[in-house]
Amino acid sequence: MTEQIGDNTEEKIRAVAKKLFTEKGYSGTTIRDVAEEAGVNVALLNYYFRSKDKLFKAIFMENFQEYSDKISTILFQEDLTLETRIRHFINEVTDQLKKNPDLPTFIMTECRQNAEMFQGKSKVYKEKFENSQMVKQLKEEEAKGNIRHIDPLHLHFIISSQVMAPFLSAPVLQINGIVGEKWEQFIEERKEIIADMILAYLKKP
């Protein structure tokens, strides 16, 4: 009973920083904002995290890892048909992002301003992807004449960008009144539309 989850100072700072960094980006966020909203002072941030940069990286890499692990899992899972895998991928990654709606923006912003940080991770991911069940399956189905030819990179990019799009564009949608209940519905409807669209394309001879 002495401690509630997320109730200690370090967690509080982390939570606030995560919120602000994803909302306003690295440069747009000041450690003073974070401190104020967390109800502490600036010195304490540096006590826990040494610097703004380290605070950022601590939060960011945690988020990113979680997300890319989820993706890998589905890409490699053994017992799925191509169609099921694609639907599963779209549904799971969407749900994952719903829990972390600012992650796509987070990744984009950071890649733009801090590319070096991703060089390594990205190379590993690329190799994993190329050896995944998904790519293997794409080649097999194409050879069997079940689907048309598509560069796996293109397919992967299309799926990923379609899943991420409403999160990246959330502010634009918001301006158009797609918020709250409507937003939820919009995202859910997209799951099926996107999957159907990709599968319609693949299946067409």
Place this chain on the structure above:
Amino acid sequence: MTEQIGDNTEEKIRAVAKKLFTEKGYSGTTIRDVAEEAGVNVALLNYYFRSKDKLFKAIFMENFQEYSDKISTILFQEDLTLETRIRHFINEVTDQLKKNPDLPTFIMTECRQNAEMFQGKSKVYKEKFENSQMVKQLKEEEAKGNIRHIDPLHLHFIISSQVMAPFLSAPVLQINGIVGEKWEQFIEERKEIIADMILAYLKKP
């Protein structure tokens, strides 16, 4: 012979600022950077544009207008079949963005941090879209049984986000070696894939 286009100081500042703002975002850009790269001093920026904020908005709104005008034109053009309109839209908007590759990021960042600025523009655009040839055509073709039903908002969002995706994700693609010649090729290939994909979906009963 006394003046070359874009060679006067104001245009020079505007050009440099546009470059830096789109590269590094608003917060990431300093007026000292702009001044230095434009070969002038800080005071001159404030002489022409009064403040960093006004400089930014001047450039931004100019870019945005150009882009949304292009979109409107294609949405309203009279003598196009639905298929041609979709292909045309994808091709034209892609080409437009190739000339202005940082505009999507520009818009996203700004909507996130400065939503009020778009409230008006967005409402107007939405009404225009709902009364466009494209939406009219969608309803007609659906009534004729030529295409399946889709909420025009979903379709518009899918097309737009797919066209913008590689620009928003440029840094991620860059990390994966999609640069220069490869980038050019990637974008061009996508034009056809995206169009085929959307049309495959629509045409499927």
Place this chain on the structure above:
DNA sequence: GTCTATACTTCGATAGAC
């Protein structure tokens, strides 16, 4: 129009008391 010089503000970081 363009420059120098400078006042004012904000930010990240740290020293040191408790």
Place this chain on the structure above:
DNA sequence: GTCTATCGAAGTATAGAC
């Protein structure tokens, strides 16, 4: 662990000479 106080660096804005 947490706070106050303060520093140096970077940024914004303006006054005033040319």
